[in-house]
Amino acid sequence: MERQQHRADVVIVGSGYGGSIAALRLAEAGVDAVLLERGRRWPVDDAGDTFATQAAPDGRAAWLSETSPLTDAKLDVHTGVLEFVEGSGMNVLAGTGVGGASLATNGTMCEPPAELFRRTLGDVLDHREMHERWYPEARELIGCAPIPDDVYHSEFYRSARSFADQLDKAGIPWDKVDLAVDWDVVREEMAGTRVRSQIDGLNVFGVNSGAQRSLDRTVLARAEASGHIDVRPLSVVTAVRPAEGGSGYHVDYESIDERGEVLRRHRITAGRLVLSAGTLGTNRLLLRARESGALPALHAALGTRVGNSEVITARTGMDENNARQGGPAAILARDWEDNPLGPVSLLNFPWPQAPEGEGWTTTIGAVPAPALGAFRHDPATDDVVLHWPADDPALERAQSAIGHTLDRLNEANPGSRTAFSRIGTTGGNVVGGVPLGTVTDDAGRVDGYRGLYVVDGSLLPGTGVPPALTVAAVAARVTSTLVRDVVRPR
Numbered sequence: 434m435e436r437q438q439h440r441a442d443v444v445i446v447g448s449g450y451g452g453s454i455a456a457l458r459l460a461e462a463g464v465d466a467v468l469l470e471r472g473r474r475w476p477v478d479d480a481g482d483t484f485a486t487q488a489a490p491d492g493r494a495a496w497l498s499e500t501s502p503l504t505d506a507k508l509d510v511h512t513g514v515l516e517f518v519e520g521s522g523m524n525v526l527a528g529t530g531v532g533g534a535s536l537a538t539n540g541t542m543c544e545p546p547a548e549l550f551r552r553t554l555g556d557v558l559d560h561r562e563m564h565e566r567w568y569p570e571a572r573e574l575i576g577c578a579p580i581p582d583d584v585y586h587s588e589f590y591r592s593a594r595s596f597a598d599q600l601d602k603a604g605i606p607w608d609k610v611d612l613a614v615d616w617d618v619v620r621e622e623m624a625g626t627r628v629r630s631q632i633d634g635l636n637v638f639g640v641n642s643g644a645q646r647s648l649d650r651t652v653l654a655r656a657e658a659s660g661h662i663d664v665r666p667l668s669v670v671t672a673v674r675p676a677e678g679g680s681g682y683h684v685d686y687e688s689i690d691e692r693g694e695v696l697r698r699h700r701i702t703a704g705r706l707v708l709s710a711g712t713l714g715t716n717r718l719l720l721r722a723r724e725s726g727a728l729p730a731l732h733a734a735l736g737t738r739v740g741n742s743e744v745i746t747a748r749t750g751m752d753e754n755n756a757r758q759g760g761p762a763a764i765l766a767r768d769w770e771d772n773p774l775g776p777v778s779l780l781n782f783p784w785p786q787a788p789e790g791e792g793w794t795t796t797i798g799a800v801p802a803p804a805l806g807a808f809r810h811d812p813a814t815d816d817v818v819l820h821w822p823a824d825d826p827a828l829e830r831a832q833s834a835i836g837h838t839l840d841r842l843n844e845a846n847p848g849s850r851t852a853f854s855r856i857g858t859t860g861g862n863v864v865g866g867v868p869l870g871t872v873t874d875d876a877g878r879v880d881g882y883r884g885l886y887v888v889d890g891s892l893l894p895g896t897g898v899p900p901a902l903t904v905a906a907v908a909a910r911v912t913s914t915l916v917r918d919v920v921r922p923r
């Protein structure tokens with residue numbers, strides 16, 4: 434198949450938080466860019482059937498696979514919203530589609546407390562600058578807000594109120610967490626004028642009502658409306674390498690159809706290349722490029738300091754089956770000060786399939802587990818494998834910290850007991866591999882390769898709270914340098 438040749442000033446790979454924010458800031462500066470996204474668009478309409486649901490999953494749930502760890506159903510092969518990749522000690526769940534993982538997240542937008550931020554990122558980033566400038570900017574871009582009182586007190590959110598009540602009894606502080614949710618649409622779900630999605634906890638494969646403030650409807654929509662950003666969905670980048678004569682980068686990509694069949698091969702050459710393919714995607718492209726000799730001088734730390742502080746817990750024996758109730762997570766338990774084993778965050782989390790009559794309360798949360806993981810290139814498959822030392826003693830302490838919080842909850846709420854508690858073995862919150870300040874400078878510029886930038890979750894080691902808001906805040910910060918470099922070349 435002949436390769437089509439194109440040129441662009443700037444190419445962005447991936448349209449999650451990093452890519453969408455880069456696209457918007459470049460567009461605002463009047464810079465034209467091509468954004469290559471491997472996934473499809475997911476336009477939500479009044480039919481309310483854009484995404485697969487947990488009740489009737491189909492190929493839209495998984496990226497080019499007949500199976501998904503989130504359902505037992507056999508799926509038709511489609512360019513669905515979540516890619517699942519098996520690793521050694523930990524598996525990765527990665528969002529795909531225009532808008533990246535924002536299409537299918539729980540939408541929780543947490544800023545880590547100062548102490549956690551300093552512990553994990555303090556050697557590269559100034560906490561005060563991030564807290565005063567970039568976190569507020571990220572919140573404003575995404576447009577997030579906590580659950581409003583009328584929704585919280587409705588019959589659909591008994592689960593959130595019950596979790597708050599359990600925490601009060603245990604003396605554990607909590608907040609209503611910021612969520613990337615359009616609460617007016619949730620009200621329409623409650624009124625029966627929109628398809629029921631969030632109020633039934635149906636968000637893991639995307640939100641059919643349109644209540645999710647995903648990036649394709651917010652940040653990226655603004656970037657596209659400028660006319661400067663050419664978004665090319667169903668464009669899978671396979672390789673990157675410097676162009677001859679040091680004048681930018683060649684980016685090879687394949688146009689595919691919605692079943693993953695390759696339609697055309699392309700090479701686009703750009704003066705600047707911005708990688709925002711998410712933790713899995715960016716590690717894949719860079720490790721492949723180092724192994725193939727295309728980018729041989731990439732730092733030895735590439736692929737390292739991968740973290741996943743996600744915790745899934747389930748308690749049973751409560752009076753009510755709270756897990757079958759509305760979502761997304763509304764209550765953030767902040768066991769940050771009193772837990773002698775380390776700060777623990779827990780968010781109530783719907784589980785629509787929870788067995789009836791067993792009184793489940795499920796949570797998803799985070800602990801500051803050390804970033805011990807590493808992506809390594811496997812020559813047999815020319816792909817990356819995540820290696821996670823699940824038995825490392827350093828993780829035991831983090832696991833014990835969660836146990837401590839759950840024990841307090843169980844003691845204060847007689848009848849309840851912990852059924853499950855594990856630092857994520859299948860991580861949607863996996864970040865790292867391209868450590869900011871080591872593989873790149875503190876502005877995401879890749880060491881040794883002028884004009885090559887990384888602006889996504891792969892820059893972070895994980896901060897002990899869910900990562901999306903920090904990914905967005907860091908993206909906003911590093912993108913400001915990218916824009917300066919493009920507008921006023923060094």
Ligand SMILES: Cc1cc2nc3c(=O)[nH]c(=O)nc-3n(C[C@H](O)[C@H](O)[C@H](O)COP(=O)(O)OP(=O)(O)OC[C@H]3O[C@@H](n4cnc5c(N)ncnc54)[C@H](O)[C@@H]3O)c2cc1C
Pocket residue numbers: 446447448449450451452469470471472526527528529530531532533534535537538539540541542543637668669670671709710711712714715860861862864888889890891898899900901902904
């Ligand atoms: C199911 C799920 C739920 C989550 N819930 C939360 C939550 O509630 N709160 C929270 O804080 N965090 C949550 N996270 C984590 C959060 O979504 C991520 O940390 C965040 O999206 C990372 O942003 P990013 O820009 O690094 O990449 P992503 O959002 O992952 O976007 C990367 C994009 O790049 C594209 N891409 C990858 N490879 C290629 C390629 N070769 N060519 C072209 N395009 C490519 C992908 O298709 C994707 O669209 C969740 C993650 C998942 C998977």
